[in-house]
Amino acid sequence: MIQKWLLGSAFILAFGLNVLAQQHTNENRFRQLVEELPTPNQFRTATGHPGPAYFQQQVDYDMAVSLDEEAKSLAGEAIIHYHNNSPEVLNYLWLQLDQNIREPNSFRSKIERGKLSESVNLKTIERLSQDFDGGFKINTVQDENGHDLQIVKNHTILKVILSKPLLPGKSTKLRMTWHYQLNNIQKMWGRSGYNEAENGSGDVFAIAQFYPRLCVFNDLGWQIKQFVGSEFALEFGDFKVAITVPADFVVAATGELKNEKEVLTSEQQQRLQQARKSGSPVFIITEEEASANEKSHSSTTKTWQFSAQNVRDFAFACSRKFIWDAMAVQFSENDVLAMSFYPKEANPLWEKYSTKSIAHTLKIYSNYTFDFPYPTASSVNVQGIAGMEYPMICFNQGQPKADKSYTAQMKRGVIGVVHHEVGHNYFPMIINSDERQWAWMDEGFNIFLQGIAERDWNPKWKWSGQPVEMIGYMDDDKRTLTPIMTQADALLQPGMNSYRKPAVALTILRETILGRDLFDQAFKEYAQTWKFKHPQPADFFRIMETASGVDLDWFWRGWYFSTEHVDLAIKNVKLYEPLVGEEQARKLAEEKKASQQGHIATIRDKGQYVPAIELDEALKDRYDSISSSEADQLQAEVRNLNERLTAEERELLNQEQKFYEITFSALGGMLMPLIIQFEYEDGSTEIQRIPVEIWTKNHQEVTKIFTCTKKIKSVTLDPYLETADVDTNNNYWPRKIEHIYFKVEK
Ligand SMILES: [Zn+2]
Structure with a gap:
């Protein structure tokens, strides 16, 4: 009897302790990101650097493609040279067939959700009725000896089973031929396609994702997420591409033109030579010449040859409508040729702003990262593509009105989109993150530097990446938000989530948490370390901490892993005097x-x-x-x-000291340093910056004593709007009456 009773009580005691233990799990916002980040290893170290076993594959492409202007189709042949730098034996390779997003019964069409209402517009009906087949038609997949290889298609990816296992350190070649139908980008969304000129003056072709591209294989395995619209993960490699187009077409592409003698007139060659030494844009093809050219219709073809080294992708644009201007941008080791290609409808905006915006972007971005390492950077005007980036080339929309006049917003749009898309050369083209997984690792970083470039262009402009941009979004219904650390296809409000919020994060780190010296050095270390490599989020988080010497886990946790917002407030102010x-x-x-x-x-x-x-x-x-x-x-x-x-x-x-006891509260969950402005009765002001660690032991409320000899008239929290505080009404002591003039409607 007694024994049994003792046993029972021991059980109850243990059970009771368990419940207590659960109530006391560590929810401290300053705890380290042990569960969230992968354990450092041989591939990626705890300092955020590539480890001793880090590897990346290399894939070189030797391609010939030809455009059928009438049929609006593209045919290609490629020798793909795959280098296995991994420690694994590979029996097969995975390739991306992005155009299969437009095949009948595509994976995307299957998972696309939609609702109709009592009024449906024609465009929706047209889209729902489409029977367009824009998928890849693969004709040949062979090994280097010309033997057909077994393939298995899985919607937008293709498994190619190798004829023999590919050993570590070895390489293999595939030969593939294919063709596909190009999409009309005005009718069917795409990051590429063709744009039919409304006046029948010829099309602009913007060609990308046009060849079977290798999926990334790295220390995390194969990136085999289906293409349903988000961006890409790609290996680095060298490209040789021969592009056959109607003889009167002008081609802009990734890399350098290798046969200008065969495709350009001697005058064009001369002008191009002049542009290579010019600090301002030089026309290779003038508007007058382009206007004359667009009336022609050549029945013969020309082949433009391009080559590009160490790029993760290749894209091109072509049209008989292109005006072409170019200028040199000087760096200490090399000169870069900045070029713009656009139809006459884009002028006067494009001849005035595109090439100079490219030059400005390269200069500013390089200050915070590294000198631009590629030989060219082009911007192509393609209506229907809001802005899309590829290595050394981007497609951007934005034209003035038909009468050639333009609004301030149109001008701002062109300069902004060129800054943005050219800026993508750094993120993700060179600092080659996995966009399919993490959209913020290129968009967020890019918007941040774009904001600096915008301030440098015109300090009066509203620049990108300001904390106040975040207020409405972060204060939004939490059911409509996802943490930044969410896979790209699953993001809600992606524009704010993967563009603005991570850009604002960097602004806050630079201006408020670390300061410019620590931030700039750490950010540069990240950029230079992962230049021509594949970084992961933890690499960025770890390098920023290691290089700045500041524990930022609380910031990553709150800003990247949660949807909490910032709402700091002054709860009360008390004056104590002896x-x-x-x-x-x-x-x-x-x-x-x-x-x-x-x-x-x-x-x-x-x-x-x-x-x-x-x-x-x-x-x-x-x-x-x-x-x-x-x-x-x-x-x-x-x-x-x-x-x-x-x-x-x-x-x-008798020193007449005053002791102010101020209580602050954090109402939004996300913590921030306290930036406090004191206004004294003598009219002078003072700013005190209190590190975020003041919140370490209490995340809701902290009280601090401030000693001064002057009498305080008012206290303002975050006077420069640095922290994305969603409610600034509670940032004042004494509180202010919010004074709003309303417009009277009659
Ligand atoms: Zn972007």
Whole structure:
């Protein structure tokens, strides 16, 4: 009996402890990201650098493609040279067939969700009725000996089974031929396709994802996520591409043109030579020449040959409508040729701003990363593609009105999109992150540097990546938000999530948390370390901490792994002063008494009756007639203190110091440093910056004492709007009346 009872109690005790343990899991926002980040290893170190076993595959492409202008189709042949730098034996390779997003019954069409309402516009009906087949038609897949290889298609990816296992350190070649139908980008969304000129003056072709591209294989395995619209993960390699087009077409592409003597007139060659030395744009093809050219219709073809080294992709654009201008951008080791290609409809905006915007972008971005390592950077005007980036080339929309006039917004749009898409050369073309998985690793970094480039172009512009941009988004219904650390296809509000929020993060790190010196050095270390490599989020987080010497896990956790917002507030402000003057003590006690208004009942009673102690004097003793005793008592206490003070102590107390006790609250969950502006009664102001670690032990409320000799008139939290605080009404002490003039409608 006794034994059983003891056993039972032991069980209850253990159970009870368990419950307690669960209640005390560590939810501290400053705890390290041990569960969230992968354990450092031989491939990626704890300092965010490539480890001793780090590897990346190399894939070289030797291709010939030809465009059928009438049929709007593209045919290609490629020798793909795959180098296995991994420690694994590979029995097969995975390739990306992105155009299969437009094959009938595509994977994307299957998972596409949609609702209809009582009014449906024609475009929706057209889209739902489409029977366009734009998928890849693969004709040949052979090994280097010309033997057909077994393939297995899985929607937008293709498994090619090798004829023999590919050993570590060895390479193999595939020969593939294919063709596919190009999409009309005005009718069917795409990152590439053709744009039919409304006036029948010829099309602009923007060709990308046009060949079977190898999937990335690295220390995380194969990136085999289906292509449903988000961007790419690609290996580096060298490209040789021969592009056959109608003879009157002009071709812009990734890399350098290798046969200009065969495809350009001698005058064009001369102008190109001049542009290579010019600090301002030189026309290789003028608007007049392009206008004449677009009226022609050549029945013969020309083949333009390009080569590009160490790029992750290749794209090109071609048209008989192109005006072409170019200028040199100088770096210490090499000159870069910045070029723009655009139809006459893009002028005057493009001839004025495109090439100079490229040059500006390369200069500014290189200040924060590294000198631009590629020989060219082109911007092509393609209406229907808002902006899409490839190595050394990007497709950008934006044209003035038909009468050639343009609004400030149109101009801003062209300069902005060129900055943005050219900026993508750094992220993700060179710092080659996995966009399919993490959209923020290129878009966020790019918007951040774009903001710096915009400020440098015109300081009066509203620049990208400002914390105030975040307020509406971060204060939004949490069901409509996802953490930044979410796979690209699953993001809600991707524009804010993967572009703006991570850009603002870098602005906050640079201006508010680390300061420019620490941030710039750390950011540069990240860029230079992962230049021509494949970084992962943890590599970025770790390098930023290691290089700045600041533990930022709280910031990554709150800003990247959660949807919490910032709402810091001043809860109250109290002034404490030592009471040392005897007269002051008396005055204080009297004032306190005078200010005590009393309860409403006492006030209403006044004059209504004669109190009992007045009616009957015999009821009174000395306690009923010593209204000044509190003041006497306080004065006596101060006198007593003064008598006991040493000279030093008296001096300390006579410094007229004021001790302000201020209580701050964090109402949004996401913590931030306290940036406090004091305005003193003499009109002067002072800023104090308190590190975020003040919140370490209490994430809801902290109280701090500020010592000063001047009297504070007001206190403002985050006066420069640095922290994306969603509610600034509670950032003032005393509170301010929000004054709004409303427009009167009649
Ligand atoms: Zn972008």
